[in-house]
Amino acid sequence: MARRPARAVLLVPLLLLALTAGGCGERAGSGALVTLVFKHAKILGPADPLPGLLRRFEARHPGVRVQSEALTWSSDEQHQFYVINLEGGSPPFDVMMLDLIWVPEFARAGWILDLTPFVPAAERDAHFPTAIEPAVQGGRLWALPWFMNVGLLYYRRDLLAKYGFTPPETYEALAAQVRRIRAGEGDPRLDGYLWQGKQYEGGMVNVLEALWANGARLLDDVGRPFPERERARESLAFLRGLIESGVSPAWVTAADEELTRRPFGDGRAIFLRNWPYALDLFELPDSRVRGKVGVAPLPRLRHGPVGAASTGGAHLAVSARTRHRTLAVDLTCFLTSEAAQRAMTEGAALRPSRPSLYQDAALVARDPSLPALLGLMEKGRPRPITPYYLMLSTTLQPEFSAVLVGRKSPDQAIRDGTAQVEHLLRAITP
Amino acid sequence: MTDHRLAWILLAPALAVLGGLTVYPALWVLWLSFQYRVPVFSISRWAGLDHYAFLAVDTRFWNAAWVTGVFTGCSVALECGLGLAMALALRGQSRGRRVALALLLLAWALPSVVTAKMFEWLYHPAGGLVNFLVGGRTINWLGDPDLALPALIAADVWRATPFVTLLCFARLLTIPADLYEAAQVDGAAGLQAFARITWPLVRPILLVALLFRTLDALRAFDIMFVLTGGGPAGATETLTVYAYRALFQTLQMGFGSAIGVVVFAFVMVVAVAYLWVINRQDQTA
Structure with a gap:
């Protein structure tokens, strides 16, 4: 295998770049062949936007393949799946979708990566505070909001x-x-x-x-x-x-x-x-x-x-034991980005966690209820945020x-x- | 090599597999049940018999034990009674037997979660078929603490009766027809033939069915978990649901294991009692 050393050589500057770039920024990919596993619940709605989004991510990161694996439908079973796999040692996934009420628990258990260094303040502020709050534990940010719910x-x-x-x-x-x-x-x-x-x-x-x-x-x-x-x-x-x-x-x-x-x-x-x-x-x-x-x-x-x-919704987090930390963080940032949330709002029966999208002309034309939901999302209250x-x-x-x-x-x-x-x-x- | 040694060598693979897959985890659970073990909070310390002492006074535990007992007793009795009756009816049926068997198997072949989801809609108070059949009244099947457990028992009976039916039916097919003809010649028909021929020959297989169903019912989980989540007011929370909540929802590995150990003990006592009865039958027969 003559390509192997070349791959390692390519990886070093990439890692350095990643460390210095630090965060939800755009980055060019490398030639390394890597598979990221993304665990999530099935996305319901008229057109599942996820496959398209993942292909877009792969196009930006040559050599990276994202394997998307659906979880069972019931929230209890999803929790059980995560607990067994995360507590057991090396979980077979890199990025995971979490019900927001689990984030403090998973953070406390040390199962998910501290995202604080990767997420700039501006990016944090682009989400509803009521969506960010449940992801903060001990002053650190452990997950990024993917979509949002309110009663x-x-x-x-x-x-x-x-x-x-x-x-x-x-x-x-x-x-x-x-x-x-x-x-x-x-x-x-x-x-x-x-x-x-x-x-x-x-x-x-x-x-x-x-x-x-x-x-x-x-x-x-x-x-x-x-x-x-x-x-x-x-x-x-x-x-x-x-x-x-x-x-x-x-x-x-x-x-x-x-x-x-x-x-x-x-x-x-x-x-x-x-x-x-x-x-x-x-x-x-x-x-x-x-x-x-x-x-x-x-x-x-x-x-x-x-x-x-009450608020509800899903967050994305990175497994603390992932072997592709930078890429997994990248994927999390990409999927929670404004562009991705726009695609999710268009194709699936989901509501974004970014206030800006609720007044977006194109989205409002498709779904006239968005402006009315904005105020309700802002006033939503999280369930007790505790592990x-x-x-x-x-x-x-x-x-x-x-x-x-x-x-x-x-x-x-x-x-x-x-x-x-x-x-x-x-x-x-x- | 002596026969004795050869016997051990031949047994070794089976023992190793059983030991690895059954005995080791069981001992591990027992060991966990003597600990405070909550991984999320990095808690891991010796608890001794604390969990068992708490269970002894835990009203939620005793309620779950009672619910498990009522559920097991009622559903198994109904399943065996109805199962035998249906097997006898099938034997007497000459046309459409295949269709009847296929329909019976359908209920048994459905995953119990699917069965539970189906019953969720059947029992729906406003639009459910069950309420329509009882005259359009809005009976609150799953939301009333007095009705929820009977409703779940009915669902379990619907699902598991075919299992008993098939076992009994298979046994009935092997009873030679000349036995009945001879009985008829001797003037024994109807009930007498049932009591003297059918019942003694079906009884052993019915006992086996009873054993299987009892062990299953004691560990009942899916139906209540999907239909009621153990509610309302804990009226349908069985021991396994309680153990599941402790183990996988609240991650109290030690406490949950203690519940598991108690369930295991209950199941063992029942299983041994059944086996004793079955053995005695074999000896007297």
Whole structure:
């Protein structure tokens, strides 16, 4: 193999260049033959833009091949896949897509590369602060946002207009509108407000939003649970009350995003809490609610602000054990760049993490909801940013679920939840 | 070379494989269960029996044990009863047997996650087929803590009954027809023929089916994980779901292993009890 020394010679200046260039900048490739493995969830939408993007990256980096491997659909299984492979030693991938709630955990475990030296401040500032925040742990940046989500209140524009209502700013107003519209329509199959109350991460998100809507938090600044206990109690009682009063059907206690999206899409509900992806589906040509759906910030309870909606989304991170550090960082920068996010927004049912794209004329022409989403994305709130978020969530989910189905009083659930979280924290603090 | 030594040499590959694939991991899990081991927080210290002591008073654990027991008892009893009944019905059927068998296999051949997803829509309170069939009422199957477990048992019965049916049906085919003819000549028909001929001959295979299904049901995971996530209010959280949450969602390797060890112990006790019954049968038969 006569080419081998030549390849090494080529690599040295490249590495030097990479070290000095340091960051999300454009760089010419080398002749080295390298395969990068990129793990990600399947991208849904009209046209998957990813293969095109990866070919573009390869064209800029001759000799580099990006192998894109899809993860299983469920978020729990993705997490399990990563944990087993990363904890086991040498993971078979270089760049990975992470649910933003995992970033602090993976950073703490030392599984992902510190991206701070590679990402200039201007690049960091080009994303929503609410998207960057969850990727920061110990003052360092561990991942770059790829796309972004935020909780929205969907409402039936036609029904609200018919009764002279504007989108509700408080949950009291929402409940009153539901009663008035249902009484007026006289349709027993028309439900009021649909949300996700199943015992899973999505249910946790809905409970957190109810806490925030009343000015309560899950953790205080030093990580103690339920600092505003009375307000938290009110929030939980409110959620249960939605079901007891019939504003929400009892089955929301087993509902996830899709189970609530479908009836609303069939025109059988007035309000829905869901992520932005549902909007694309409601506007499909054969949708029964096409042109009849509006989006608004989530309402508030007595003590909280309007629009305290949870953020969601995916970040890209680099495995700490990758053998192609520079290239993997390059790929991460490339895929989160403005050009790539533009392509993702055009082809897939995803929303970018860069505010600039929400007012981009070409994109807005394709998707007129973007400017309205901008403000909602900016106001979005991250779930508690802590390495033990998943532990916390899994521990508390059965307690919250017990309140929603009426098995426990809010008081009891908060007390039991606090005891369990404290037990958990004792075990993990040496 | 003595026969004895040869026997060991011939056994060695099997023992090595079993040892490497079963005994070693099992011992490793047991070892982990005596530790605080949370890799994310670089925690690795001796816990002794702490995890087991916590489990003894952990209401979530006892709830999961109860749910596992109810799920196993009900689903296995129904599966074996229905499975045997369907096998008998199949034997009596002359036309369309192949189609019936193919349809039965379909349910068994579906991955259980697919089955679970399908039932998710069947049970949908607003648009699900089940509620349509019971007269358009909106019964909250998966969201009501009292109904969720029965709903999951029904789904599991739908999925696993064909397995029992096929085993029993295969056994029924091997019972010579002249046995029944002779019985008829002697004046024994119907129930009597079933009690004297069919039942004693099917019973051993039914016990094997019972053993398989019980061990499966004790480790039930996919159906509840997909359909309810263990909710509502933990009403469908089995021991394996709890262990999964501890191990792979919250990464408490030590604590999760302790749950795993307890599940293993339960399963072993049941398996040994069954084997004892089966052995005794063989001896008396």
